[in-house]
Amino acid sequence: MTAILAVLVVATCFGLVLMLMANRWRPETDMEAMVERIDRVLPQTQCGQCGYPGCKPYARAIASGEADINQCPPGGETGIRRLADLLAREAKPLNPDNGIEKPPLVALIREAECIGCTKCIQACPVDAIIGAPKAMHTVLADLCTGCELCIPPCPVDCIDLIPAPALRM
Incomplete structure (x- = not known):
């Protein structure tokens, strides 16, 4: 009888702990x-211009009050207004410390100059570039967000940003 009572007390304690944890x-x-x-x-460019390593971490920072809604240049004024509406906040101008709003761009690799360094x-945060080591690479324009993160590591400077195809706009 004592063993049954002990098991019942332990089970009740575990139940209470689980209930408290669920409420927390x-x-x-x-x-x-x-x-x-x-x-x-957010525009899902994963560019990091907002100061966070991608759109989801920036969203987390906004939700927690750590970041303001005006730090996303790719989202621009429209994105800021949409965030302000969602969060019932006042819209404000894009923070120039994070960059400027630009038209949608995509990367273009000048394939003849590419050395295949990878x-x-x-x-690329969205896997929009394909190729093999020591072979030419190319950009899948439909996947490219124009984040510009592929440009600095290119040792031969063979990547340009061009206006995004009209179909994506």
């Missing part, structure tokens, strides 16, 4: 839902 984590679930809504508004492939 509920705000995180609400926070994650907000992060998802914010992330859907540094651009490693830098």
